[in-house]
Amino acid sequence: MTSTDTQSPSSPNAFPHTAAPVAPAADRTLSVTSFVLGLASIVFGWTFVAPIAGLVIGIIALRREPLGKTFAVWGIVLNALMLFGVLLGLVLALAGIGLGLTFLPFAFL
Template sequence: MDDHSRAFSITSFVLGIASVVSGWTFFAPITGLVFGVLALRRNTRDRALALWGVWLNAIMLAVWVLAGSLAVAALGFGALAHLWAF
């Protein structure tokens, strides 16, 4: 087995945990997701760590997308309400 795939799975898992704990919501989860997928494609022995990393990072990205969508919707409704007030 390749040492890089082990490092990729550990990096993905650590970035996933750090994203959840510290609230990193965009760049760290994307990087962790990429490392997790690379580790899985290289058939790492640490498959569980890579899968946990992929899932944690994917959840944090989903939270970011949901929060961003809600913010855009709130701004849009606020702008519409402002226009209708006149």
């Protein structure tokens, strides 16, 4: 056996290139959709339909997409916060506390 038959660890061909596999975007579609709906519902003030849809999509994504778990969890959290805020606002408005306080200074004019 000669020195040309063996490869030293410093030679470029000694170890094959091993990189972490990158998941295709299709494996995280539902998770990212839930996250985007959560962000958009908070930023744009989408109040009822978008947070419910994002919440349902996030729960489905948790079960189907293990690679998108982080996006799915954040989507569920953001959508749940927005939905909770909307429901709290509706309860306060029905109780007469919500929007009535906003216009209180103008009630004496």
